[in-house]
Amino acid sequence: EIVLTQSPGTLSLSPGERATLSCRASQSFSSNYLAWYQQKPGLAPRLLIYGASSRATGIPDRFSGSGSGTDFTLTISRLEPEDYAVYYCQQYGSSPLYTFGQGTKLEIK
Amino acid sequence: QVQLVESGGGVVQPGRSLRLSCAASGFTFSIYGMHWVRQAPGKGLEWVAVISYDGINKYYEDAVKGRFTISRDNSKNTLSLQMNNLRAEDTAVYFCAKSRGGGYNSPFDYWGQGALVTVSS
Numbered sequence: 001e002i003v004l005t006q007s008p009g010t011l012s013l014s015p016g017e018r019a020t021l022s023c024r025a026s027q028s029f030s031s032n033y034l035a036w037y038q039q040k041p042g043l044a045p046r047l048l049i050y051g052a053s054s055r056a057t058g059i060p061d062r063f064s065g066s067g068s069g070t071d072f073t074l075t076i077s078r079l080e081p082e083d084y085a086v087y088y089c090q091q092y093g094s095s096p097l098y099t100f101g102q103g104t105k106l107e108i109k
Numbered sequence: 110q111v112q113l114v115e116s117g118g119g120v121v122q123p124g125r126s127l128r129l130s131c132a133a134s135g136f137t138f139s140i141y142g143m144h145w146v147r148q149a150p151g152k153g154l155e156w157v158a159v160i161s162y163d164g165i166n167k168y169y170e171d172a173v174k175g176r177f178t179i180s181r182d183n184s185k186n187t188l189s190l191q192m193n194n195l196r197a198e199d200t201a202v203y204f205c206a207k208s209r210g211g212g213y214n215s216p217f218d219y220w221g222q223g224a225l226v227t228v229s230s
Contacts, residue, residue: 030214031214033214033216035216035217037154037217039154043222044204044220044221044222044223045154045204045217045220046220047209047216047217047218047219050209050215050216050218056216056218057218088153088154090154090216090217092213092214092215092216093214095159095213095214095215096159096166096168096213097156097168097170098144098156098159099156100153100154100155100156101153102153103153103154
């Protein structure tokens with residue numbers, strides 16, 4: 001089973017700052033099948049990034065994904081008030097088994 | 110627009126059963142794989158099960174294998190999760206989610222609002 005480890009656990013930043021979230025896999029998986037989701041309290045997750053770097057429909061271009069192999073990054077170039085949430089990475093390359101990271105909470109500093 | 114609406118959640122005693130449903134609309138349900146994902150209170154996301162577009166192939170995480178059954182009715186655009194022999198650790202919000210593509214190597218592009226299942230005596 002592929003284990004995804006996200007860091008940091010909590011990230012405290014001010015609006016306008018740049019956020020960098022990390023996701024590290026315990027082993028490589030196929031073709032960068034790595035996604036990022038945003039979840040706000042009481043709501044369902046929302047797909048942000050798939051294929052490690054492709055933005056999902058309707059996602060602002062301040063969100064970008066990068067990485068390959070076992071190390072992946074989600075970057076939010078300039079934080080907006082609505083970006084404060086929990087972010088999860090997910091691998092779907094060893095499907096039909098899917099795993100999520102434990103999440104990074106992005107909070108207002 | 111794509112909509113996924115779960116129903117059937119509630120409070121159930123350990124060892125009992127519960128069936129969740131997910132009504133889908135706004136897309137061609139019969140050509141996409143569908144998933145159940147759960148989230149225990151205050152915890153992260155945990156994938157539970159997937160069913161292929163035609164309902165033939167089904168896969169489960171180890172913790173629910175043999176107790177949960179995923180199914181679908183493409184004539185009614187409905188996804189279901191039959192949960193038997195429930196345990197306290199199954200307490201969670203259960204989300205249905207749509208696969209972005211036709212195969213298994215796809216992320217989940219639409220999610221329902223979730224249904225809370227509480228297993229308690």
